[in-house]
Amino acid sequence: MRVVHALLAPLVLAACAAVDPYATAPIAAHLKRDDVVGECARLFRRVDQVVDTAGVRDAQSPRLEGFPYLRIDRLTARLSPTANNDEAKQAWRERMMALDREARAIELANAGTTVKDAISIDDCRRRLVEEDRADAALPKAAHVADDYSTSLRAMGLYPVTKFAFARGIRKWHEETRELHAVPLAELPRLGDSVRYAPKPPLLLDAPDALPAPSSDVLGMPQLTPAHIEALLARHAPALEVDTADANDRLGQLAWGDGGQRVVVDTSRPVSYARVAYTRFGDQVVPQLVYTFWFPSRPSQSYFDALAGHLDGLVWRVTLGPDLKPLVYDTIHPCGCYHLFYSTSRVRARPGPIEGQGPYDEGLFVPQTVDPPRDGERQLLHIAARTHYLRRVDNMVDAADGAVQYDLRDDNDLRVLPWPNESAPRGTRSAYGTDALVAGSERTERFFFWPMGIASPGQMRQWGHHATAFVGRRHFDDPDLFDRYFELTAPGADPR
Numbered sequence: 001m002r003v004v005h006a007l008l009a010p011l012v013l014a015a016c017a018a019v020d021p022y023a024t025a026p027i028a029a030h031l032k033r034d035d036v037v038g039e040c041a042r043l044f045r046r047v048d049q050v051v052d053t054a055g056v057r058d059a060q061s062p063r064l065e066g067f068p069y070l071r072i073d074r075l076t077a078r079l080s081p082t083a084n085n086d087e088a089k090q091a092w093r094e095r096m097m098a099l100d101r102e103a104r105a106i107e108l109a110n111a112g113t114t115v116k117d118a119i120s121i122d123d124c125r126r127r128l129v130e131e132d133r134a135d136a137a138l139p140k141a142a143h144v145a146d147d148y149s150t151s152l153r154a155m156g157l158y159p160v161t162k163f164a165f166a167r168g169i170r171k172w173h174e175e176t177r178e179l180h181a182v183p184l185a186e187l188p189r190l191g192d193s194v195r196y197a198p199k200p201p202l203l204l205d206a207p208d209a210l211p212a213p214s215s216d217v218l219g220m221p222q223l224t225p226a227h228i229e230a231l232l233a234r235h236a237p238a239l240e241v242d243t244a245d246a247n248d249r250l251g252q253l254a255w256g257d258g259g260q261r262v263v264v265d266t267s268r269p270v271s272y273a274r275v276a277y278t279r280f281g282d283q284v285v286p287q288l289v290y291t292f293w294f295p296s297r298p299s300q301s302y303f304d305a306l307a308g309h310l311d312g313l314v315w316r317v318t319l320g321p322d323l324k325p326l327v328y329d330t331i332h333p334c335g336c337y338h339l340f341y342s343t344s345r346v347r348a349r350p351g352p353i354e355g356q357g358p359y360d361e362g363l364f365v366p367q368t369v370d371p372p373r374d375g376e377r378q379l380l381h382i383a384a385r386t387h388y389l390r391r392v393d394n395m396v397d398a399a400d401g402a403v404q405y406d407l408r409d410d411n412d413l414r415v416l417p418w419p420n421e422s423a424p425r426g427t428r429s430a431y432g433t434d435a436l437v438a439g440s441e442r443t444e445r446f447f448f449w450p451m452g453i454a455s456p457g458q459m460r461q462w463g464h465h466a467t468a469f470v471g472r473r474h475f476d477d478p479d480l481f482d483r484y485f486e487l488t489a490p491g492a493d494p495r
Contacts, residue, residue, distance in 0.1 A: 021068035022048075026132050028066070037131050039123065040124030043117055044069050047104070054109035056428065058414060059435035060463050061099040064141045067132060069125045070096035071103055073463055074144050075277055075284075078478040079218050085239045088217045093129055096142065096219075100125065106414045112167075112426050147335075147466040148452040148473065156450020162470045165451060166359040169470060173364050176339070179302055179390050180366040186392070190384040191244035196224040196269055196292075197377065197402035198236040212322065220277065221321075229495040232273050235288050235317045235325070236407060238377050238398035242384035247295045247311075250405060253413055253430050259420035261439040262430045264295040264310065269405035274462065278318060279478045281487065289462075291333060291410060298382060298385055305443040310459050311387050315320065315380065330389050331475055334442075334457050335465035338475070339368045341392050350371060353483060362473025363484045367392060410462065424447040431461040 022045055026200045030041035048068065051057055061071035083092035104121065108114060115121050132138065179187075210230060213221045223231075232332060241248050252270040256263035276287040297311040312333040320326045328341040342348070342365050356362055369392045372378050377398040381391040418428040432438050434454070442457030449456070451469040465475035473480070 019065055021063045021065045024066040025137065026066055026135055027068055027128075030128070030131070031276035036119070037127060039119065039129050040069075043115070043119065043121060043124050043129075046119065047108070047115060051107045051111055054113075056107050057433040057434055058103045058106050058110075058429060059431065060263070060414070060461050061103055062144065063100070063139075064096070066137060066141050067128075067135075069100055069128045070142075071099035072096055072142050072144055073099060073285045074474065074476050075279075075478040077143050077282075078279065079220075080139050080142055082218055085217075089133075091217050093133065097125055097129060102411075106411075109415050110418075110427050110429060136205060137334055144463070146472055147454070147464055148472050149454065150452065152449055152454075153452040156452070158450055158452065161450045162359055165448075166361075166470045169361055173366075176364075176388075177366045179388075182390075184381070184391060184393070187242075187381065189242050191242055191248065193240050194243045194249070195238060195379075195398070195402040196250055196405050197238040197399035198233065198271070198407055199404040200399065203401060210323075215284070219282075221284060221286055223275065223286060227323075228275055231286070231323065232275070232288055232407060235378070236271060236273070236290060237315055238395070238402060239292065239313075239382055240378045240379055241382040241387075244384040245298070247298050248382075248384050248387070250292050250294065250403075252406075252408070253293055253416060255416055255418050255420075255428065259418050259428070262310065262416070262437055265291050266295065269403055270406055270408050272410040273407050274410035276316075276476065277478070278480065279482050280318070280320070281482060282484075283321055285321060285326070286319050286323070288319070289410070290315045292405075293333075294387055297387065300385065303443075305447060306386075306457060308440055308442045308457065310437060310440040312387065312459065313380070313382065313387055314465075314475075316475075326487075327481055328369060328392065331465060331467055332387070333437075333459040333465075334440075335453075335460060335467045336457065337388065338364070338467040338473070339389060340365045340484070341367055342357060342485065343369060345488055347488050349484060349486050356471060361473065362470035362471075368396060376462070434463040435464040 022031065027041055030037050031045065041229065061073045064070045064072055076092070076099070079092055083089045101122065131274055210227055213223050215221055243249065246266060249266040251264035251266035252268045252271040253262055254265045272291040274289045276289055277284050280286055284301055291312060291314045293310065293312040296309050297307050299307040314333060315332045316329050317325055318327045325343055326345050327343065329339060331338045333494040340363060348363055353362060372394040375396055376394045379395050380389055380395040382392065383390050413430040415427040416430055418426045420426060430437055436455060437459035443456055444457045445455045448469065453466050463476055467473050467475050
């Protein structure tokens with residue numbers, strides 16, 4: 001196993017290596033200028049050198065090659081073709097500016113420093129954007145590399161080895177479908193059922209009282225803070241967890257062992273929430289994403305390649321333009337175990353799916369669901385130890401007798417308090433510069449690498465969840481739902 005790791009390490013590092021964004025035009029030319037544009041280019045380079053020296057580069061939204069004062073995510077990259085007039089192009093650039101502003105503030109906080117130049121970094125960002133606004137290279141640079149390594153797949157003989165993986169995936173699909181068909185009372189249990197629900201006020205009916213959001217020139221819904229608060233509270237699920245030991249208890253992430261590794265503090269149950277967006281039909285619609293963390297996935301046998309430190313569940317609610325649920329889906333924070341739960345408002349598109357081969361992991365719906373009615377909350381039934389989702393249900397008074405959990409901003413994980421001797425009041429991201437949570441590696445990485453994913457099974461940051469071993473699929477792909485689903489007839493019960 002050590003030999004395999006030694007052989008794979010150079011390929012994994014090569015796959016993760018970042019290209020110097022200052023090495024190409026237009027920023028490379030700006031660095032040589034003796035004016036305010038040159039000063040701004042050098043300011044950004046100095047800041048990035050500080051960040052890289054401190055080892056706190058945030059990997060969520062990568063910088064653009066040649067335009068390092070901008071960052072990109074998959075939705076923003078997808079919106080580029082729609083930016084076909086000056087107003088839309090400016091709105092598109094503003095999205096990339098906002099991503100850089102957010103990430104750079106996080107990096108400087110984690111580096112324990114501030115920018116003290118005569119010209120502010122925000123002013124410089126805007127000056128550089130204005131200088132390069134007509135540069136034809138910008139749309140081409142505005143892309144996100146996928147999380148699959150073609151080199152690893154070539155070395156692992158992917159065209160051949162994928163067939164064995166595809167058989168294993170089909171077997172898992174069959175087992176998951178059978179488990180979802182078992183009556184609730186007959187689900188196997190290893191411990192006591194512990195229910196978790198969001199802290200009141202529950203706000204179960206609040207979103208209906210809010211006006212429909214408007215959209216900007218890119219088609220992005222303009223959700224107000226009131227929309228976001230009400231929607232996150234309304235759709236935060238309750239969880240019923242089969243609890244065999246402390247590894248089945250929800251908690252918050254924190255730096256433990258003197259700042260040496262990320263652990264789960266089960267004294268504070270938390271769901272880390274974010275609002276994301278995707279495309280459905282010709283519209284951009286909001287998504288509500290809730291992440292729950294467990295201390296570990298303990299070994300089920302003498303040799304359990306899937307076991308390891310930290311585990312979790314990600315639950316996502318994709319809403320329609322009317323802010324009513326269309327589809328639910330879930331993964332673990334490693335990107336594994338991607339399941340879809342469709343409502344009656346959508347149906348699966350007939351195959352074949354464009355760009356998907358016959359052996360690729362495709363749409364898997366183990367259960368259709370009804371959105372919760374007024375006064376109800378969604379209830380997720382979670383297995384002990386593996387933390388597999390076994391059923392989705394709705395119930396009234398889900399909070400009755402439940403352990404209450406807090407809703408927290410998922411971005412909090414990018415600036416966790418860091419109790420280190422050299423910086424006792426500092427912060428560090430839970431994620432490394434490779435977007436992975438150090439210490440959460442799984443032994444499966446030594447066997448699953450031919451599928452081209454770096455360190456399969458390891459917990460990873462938003463924007464880096466590859467969710468298929470056979471084929472290519474990303475959790476934040478803005479065309480994912482539009483590729484798999486279409487709307488049913490108008491008037492289907494939206495609940």
